[in-house]
Amino acid sequence: MPLHVTDYTWSQTDSAVNVSVPLKGAAPGRVDVMSTDQYLKVHFPPYLFEAFWFEDIDDERSSAKIGDGVAVFSLMKRTNRWWQHLMMVNDDKESKRRIREKALEKHLQKVSAEAKIKAVRKQAESKYALETMMELEDQERDRIQKMKDSEREKVSVELVAWQQNHPTPLRDNTKTPEHGSAKSGRNQPVHRETKRRSQEPPPPRAAGNIQITFTPRVFPTALRESQASEEEEWLRKQAEARRVVRADLEELEDLTQEERNPDWLKDKGDRCFVSGDYMGALNAYNLAIRLNKKMAALYANRAACHLKLRNLHKAIEDSSQALDLLTPAVEANASARVRAIVRRGSAFCQLQLYAEGLQDYEAALKIQPENKQLQEDTQRIRDMVQGCPPD
Structure with missing residues (x-):
């Protein structure tokens, strides 16, 4: 069970409400916030703060630090x-459940919309960068x-100036050796033959074959269908993870x-x-992680051990660390991401x-939508969230 935070403080004016929630040593990056007009959740394991507001607020104009x-x-x-x-005075669990479900649905829609906006912004930035590079x-090229x-x-x-300073002497073309005057027609056939030879087309080139080889790709998908840059980044990170070994352990x-x-x-x-x-x-996993903190499989497998030993918060931390290392998301690490x-x-x-x-289960189902066991588990959890009794 999560530990509910009760030592919060709040104040108000006619137009605003200020709420302070102590984080009890949790890092800002580990704090998960979900807010709507009627509901606020601040989750930093193992602590949880939930608020069902006394009246509706304007979530769009509200802020958090x-x-x-x-x-x-x-x-x-x-x-x-x-x-x-500050909060609802009645303890109607059914009303709170509906508010919580509505807040979750709205939060998921907001996250999806932000992801779409981020993708559009990234595409626009890439287009602008490409246009700028082409302009440069x-x-x-003009320069x-x-x-x-x-x-x-x-x-x-400089050539014209050199020619003016070094005039070329004129040749006497009035006579040619051993043939008398240049105006006689003796040399005309020779000139016509030379001209005719110069106008003849060159002989055809010899036929041949050109051998072309292609560098084999590590990933089987076609280049136009794959995420080439992400795949190369994943391979680079995998190679780096294999090379990184800490050597500063006292007991080494x-x-x-x-x-x-x-x-x-x-x-x-x-x-x-x-x-x-x-x-x-x-x-074994603890020692391996002390030697190499870049291998995602070590954190994912240690998370499985924590689940078996009921160290649930540590299982969450290790799974999250494994997912941080399993980036970028490519086909090669899809199964590992689903497990984590x-x-x-x-x-x-x-x-x-x-x-x-x-x-989390819905995110895993998006990666492996054909997984029957994952579909059943996701539906079972969805029924529990919606208040339906489990099968």
Whole structure:
């Protein structure tokens, strides 16, 4: 069960309400906020703050500041009048459930709209960057052409000046050796033959074959259908993760050569997990992560151990860390992302945070929509969020 925050403070004016929620040491990046006109949720595991407002607020004109160990919300009232209470006085669970579901639906719509706006903005920025680059290339091409024209003109002027200073002597073409006058017609056939030969087309070129080879691609999808840049970035990060090994452990001297290899430790942890030795697997993954903090599989597998050992908050943290490392999202890491998302969603559900768990399961279902087991689990959690009894 989450720990509900009760030591919040609030104040109000005729037009606004100010609420301060202590974060109890949580980093700003770990704070999840969901806000609507009737509802506010601030979640920073294992703590949770929920507020069902006494009257509606204007969420579009409201603001939030998270930092320095506190989250401060400045909420604008829709009606300028004094509130008798900050939250609803009745404890109607059915009304709160409907408000929570409506808030979740509105939040998902807002996130989707923001994602679309972000995609459009990114496309516009890419187009602007491309146009700017093309303009710069045109300017550079014009500059080079002007330099060429200037150099050509300079050389032409120097050549004319040199010719004026070094006149070429005229040849006496009135006579040719051994043939008398140039006006006699003896050499005319020779000139006509030379001219005729110069006008003949050159012989055809010999036929041949040109061998073309292509660099094999690591990913099987066609280039026009794939995310080439994301795939290359993922390969680069995978190679970097294999190279990064920390060597500043004090007990490194006591480890064997195999125990200094994160891949060997991962395999050992996998074997322990399969055999049911979850603590042994956890210790192997812990040491492997101390040696290499860039391998997403280590965090995802350690999250599975925490689930078995009921360390649910640690399972959420490790799953989130694995998802941070599993970027960019490409086909090669789709299965790994699904496993990490489902493990985090399972931890949320075991903490009875079904709304958060449903978000994760729906995200995993978007990656693998044909997964029957995932469809059944998602529907079961959706029924629990909506108040339907589980099968």
